[in-house]
Amino acid sequence: MVLLHGLGCSARTWRHLVHELDDELDCVALDLPGHGEESGSDALTVAQMVETVLEQVAELLRVRRPRAWVLAGHSMGGKVATLVAAAAEAGRPGLTPPAALVLVASSPLGVEPMEESKRAQMIGWRADGELSEQDAAEFVDANTADALPADDRAEAVADVRRVSRTAWLAWLERGSLEDWSGTGPVRTSTLVVAGGADGDLGADAQRRLVLPAVAATEVVEVPGAAHLGMLEQPAALAELVRDHLHWTLPPPDLPPGLAALLASDRVSARTRRVLLRRLAPPRPHEQVLSDAQRATLVAVVARVLPQRATDVDLADRIEADLAAGVGDGWRFADLPDDVAAWRAGLDTLAGRPGGFAELDDDAQDAVLADVVAGQVGSANAGHLSTEQMTLWFEDVRAAVVRTWVSHPAAMARIGYDGFANGGDGARKQGYLRVGAGEREPWQTLPLEVLA
Amino acid sequence: MRLDEMRTHATSEVVDAVVIGTGAGGAPILARLAAAGLSVVALEAGSNSEPGDHTADELEAADIYWMDDRLSAGEMPEVFGSNNSGRGVGGAMLHWGAFCPRPDARDLALRSTTGAGVDWPLAHAELVPYLAEVERFLSVSGPATYPWDDTRSYALPPVARNAPAQAMARGCEAVGLTATDAPVGLVTRDVHQEHWGLRQACVNCGSCHQGCRNGSKASMDATYLPLAVAWGAEIRPDSMVTGMERDEHGRITAVVYRRDGVEHRQRCRAVFLCGGGVETPRLLLNLGLANSSGQVGRNYMAHVATQVWGRFEDEMRMNRGYPSSLITEDLLRPDGADFAGGYLVQSLGVQPVTLATSLARGGELWGDRLVDLLEDYTHLAGIGINGECLPHESNRLVLTDEVDAHGLRRARVDFGRGDNEDAIDAHAEATMREVWEAAGARDVFTIPRSAHTLGTCRMGPDADSAVVDADCRAFDVDNLWICDSSVFPSSLAANPALTIMALALRTADRFLAGTPRP
Structure with a gap:
């Protein structure tokens, strides 16, 4: 202080x-x-x-x-x-x-x-x-x-x-x-x-x-x-x-080594601003999902990307992106627009016999494997067909990994320091050593302990 | 880039040419026409930027990608967005990978040598001087001698081999493949680029696909566009073309575009449409232009871009260094192959969001297996191909009923692989697995993938089967030229940017020469 x-x-x-x-x-x-x-x-x-x-x-x-x-x-x-x-x-x-x-x-x-x-x-x-x-x-x-x-x-x-x-x-x-x-x-x-x-x-x-x-x-x-x-x-x-x-005070997922690297002149002001904004919880956003849909989303996200040493609020961030209309430049022609597809996909999962969020981890995994195999779907209005579910679940996987990997805590966890590859000076730092098994002294990620 | 002192033109002035798009097609044309003394205006949908404005952050870098929704369908729906077309002064070249192989002569004569696909209506030899000129102007780096072409030399020494390149060199040697440092469109020494300034030597930051921040990479905003502006060309950023006005003979008299919500029309004598393999046919289809052949949007091709990945004992940290610093052209016509054409192999360093997305989509991974791989990021490295894709009847771009913010109908692209692509994929996967295992990779796995958008305004010998002629001039509209990846009659195994730039210079020269239509 x-x-x-x-x-x-x-x-x-x-x-x-x-x-x-x-x-x-x-x-x-x-x-x-x-x-x-x-x-x-x-x-x-x-x-x-x-x-x-x-x-x-x-x-x-x-x-x-x-x-x-x-x-x-x-x-x-x-x-x-x-x-x-x-x-x-x-x-x-x-x-x-x-x-x-x-x-x-x-x-x-x-x-x-x-x-x-x-x-x-x-x-x-x-x-x-x-x-x-x-x-x-x-x-x-x-x-x-x-x-x-x-x-x-x-x-x-x-x-x-x-x-x-x-x-x-x-x-x-x-x-x-x-x-x-x-x-x-x-x-x-x-x-x-x-x-x-x-x-x-x-x-x-x-x-x-x-x-x-x-x-x-x-x-x-x-x-x-x-x-x-x-x-x-x-x-x-x-x-x-x-x-x-x-x-x-932030949750202790910004370890000292990462904080120091983020603050260093190896990071451009723009990149630093982006990563710091991403460290904060998502801004208040329109609730595009119902409570039931959100509960299903939380369960799906936990199975797609079981976090081990980080605790990023992935489901909330995904909903915030949906609310803000953050897309990735394309979508499957066989799916409706993103918000409608996510609502329908989550409803389809929850509406299957036995539900989804209520199942244990292994049973949830089995359901998701069935989704990939084209065996989960519904002809009901507001639900997705088996073919659509397979496509939608691909979008789900992509959204979940994108949201996790782009979070600084995940970067620290996997040892990625590419955000620190050049600041705003007349000469960018880049990397001096690029060969296998070589590290520069400033490269301290991944951190052994993520608090 | 600096646009504050450029020459400007009134929209009421009838300029010699309007160039739509400022990427690999538009930028060289703009420079060539301006240098010849013509009055030229480029209309670019995206914004202007300086190299230092870019960010290494993969999500934030979306500002240089084309992020307007496209609809993907077919057996292997295309992943757009950060893949393929770009937006901004410099076009997709803002985020191109700078991998700079030349097209192989055999690939331009695919039909006559294999019976599959189509031939290009121009000879490879005609392209060679242009390829060499582009390489010289961009100061392409590469090996002292090129094993597959002894006439070639590169002005600057090759980029540093990063960990994946070291592994590929090791693996190729072990299995008897020749590999060498890749030709790369970036400078490995400080180079003064005329009319722009100092392009600093590559510092191995690894963020080529997020936009080069020190001018090392041959982005158009550090090379052809400053040259064009120096010769009097005008570049109008944030200008999305929505229409064209024509006279009673069908010639285009003005290009209509929107800038800051206001509609403008630039009068002109000729138009060069260089919007890329998706936006070019989308605009033509929206306007009902140049399509008497019915070929606009057809023949959509995307390279077979299969990747093989594995874990290494050593720390690889593959985000460091130029991403694709090793190449082999040994597989362009492999012995005993059961397919037409062939493929290039390159080493792969991929940033984590891109990798994770590939694992989750094409790799169909999730759960513990996915997390295991992501947590091993520093030990992963890949190897990938760029392989021939034949045109197929079912692979095409059409318009949907959905419209974008400008009132233009969105594109839908259907894509899937045929037998030839499957055969290349299988051959490449087997070869790469062998190389990767010989290099010491463990837990080797494959990700199916495709890359680039090609063929949707095919160049060809006649108006029945093609949209443009061998000079890239539209058969249907006398003063319309098209030059980007959409005119490729066949995909070629080489990554397209160098070929597009060479073709652009040639197109400009043919236009300037006033060559009569054959």
């Missing part, structure tokens, strides 16, 4: 939350340019901060090879985080998109709502260069519901004073005013958190300005917190994060 703090904060602002989540997540809180240990940095515009974070995340992924990563952003860091997620989704080399995005009292992608008098006051604090301890303390106190414990408050005040003057002004005079709402919405599943006692960036602003830009349907309010929820209510915030990740 990579964490990006807000204006006037630093990596250590997250430390209580990190402590809460440490057992489950490898947390890396970054100092944004101009803040914390990076106060000397001059990469202070929004675009520069995003670029800086993208490079740092790519390096982290390269070195630590997590099976998935999560991005969190607070306030100013929330705007940066959202843009980083968008860049990762767009196929940025070296990155996979985050599995989830956590936004705490986030600044919106558009212009941040802030009263001009408040903006003027905060700019005024740095008119003479240094920020006084008194002004810094006023800033911290104004952002908390109740006074922080003394140690936390002292550290928070010190962090505000550590921010370089240029960074402080860059955000107030430019970054917070830049309208990036044309980017997005991001598809990464997002947890949007608001402090119950926050002001300009409270729940209402989150609903109006942040939700439209992310993949979330609601804003979760944390009682007893204003703008610095990670310091004010770290346990409650950790619980929300845990709960969100429970539902959104």
